[in-house]
Amino acid sequence: MKSAIKVLLAEDHTIVRNGIIALLDDEPNIKIVADAKNGHEVLDYLNSGIQTDVVLTDINMPDMNGIELISNLRTNFPDVKICVLTMLDDEKHVNQSLDAGASGYLLKNVNIAEIIFAIKQITLGYKYICTGISLKLLSQINLRINTGSAHLKSDVEVSKREIEILGLIAQGYTNSEIAEKLFTSKRTIEGNRQNLLEKTGTKNTAALVNFVVRNRIID
Incomplete structure (x- = not known):
């Protein structure tokens, strides 16, 4: 046991x-x-x-x-x-x-x-x-992007769409549900998610959010 x-x-x-x-x-x-x-x-x-x-x-x-x-x-x-x-x-x-x-x-x-x-x-x-922290930090990142004050501080390029997808993942939505919300295919979302993991060298969503926070990819 x-x-x-x-x-x-x-x-x-x-x-x-x-x-x-x-x-x-x-x-x-x-x-x-x-x-x-x-x-x-x-x-x-x-x-x-x-x-x-x-x-x-x-x-x-x-x-x-x-x-x-x-x-x-x-x-x-x-x-x-x-x-x-x-x-x-x-x-x-x-x-x-x-x-x-x-x-x-x-x-x-x-x-x-x-x-x-x-x-x-x-x-x-x-x-x-935790989800609450993830959502708050992602919301701040989205706000910076939407107000035009965002700039990359890392060699890792994270697009507005990828941040949007990451926010939905953090809220617990499945790939299928995210695809439906963003009017795209499940395969596209799966590809975007895998690309984010590969870009940042992370293993899962929690590690991905952690990477974004610690490396201050968006400021």
């Missing part, structure tokens, strides 16, 4: 922390091994010998915040995956978290199913950015 994914939770608000624990306790494939109020407590647990696969952490915490924790973990516990769970939905904190070494970024308004999915994805070695 496959062992459960071990998770160490860092969240300074007791009610929120207990709520997350209660929700994740119902998931048989995930085990909360410890919970902490700040980054220092996370490091104390790990230094004491507690083993974890994933650290699920807030950003705004006292003494040692999430960004500082992520950097410390990347240096001292490089095998531990990190997923941010926060209320902060601005591009600056998303970039800071990913640049520091986080593999996932979730907003606290996501449902428990998405938290579980993200934990499983990053454990497998993928990146995951």
Whole structure:
């Protein structure tokens, strides 16, 4: 039998922390091994010998915040995956978290199913950015394009149509549904999607959005 994914939770608000624990306790494939109020407590647990696969952490915490924790973990516990769970939905904190070494970024308004999915994805070695963040960032990119203020900052060329397709993918639409919305064929959408993955060297949609954000392809 496959062992459960071990998770160490860092969240300074007791009610929120207990709520997350209660929700994740119902998931048989995930085990909360410890919970902490700040980054220092996370490091104390790990230094004491507690083993974890994933650290699920807030950003705004006292003494040692999430960004500082992520950097410390990347240096001292490089095998531990990190997923941010926060209320902060601005591009600056998303970039800071990913640049520091986080593999996932979730907003606290996501449902428990998405938290579980993200934990499983990053454990497998993928990146995951929640739909809410993806849509907001893509909307900002679209706005820049539509107002004529967009310019490429990378050798990767992403067209307005490709950004439009990426936005629909992020909303969960299938290739067939996207084709119907854009009045084109499913095969065309499949081709566009594959081209985006090949252009950016990414493996899936979450990694593709992550690439766009981190490399600031559109400014």
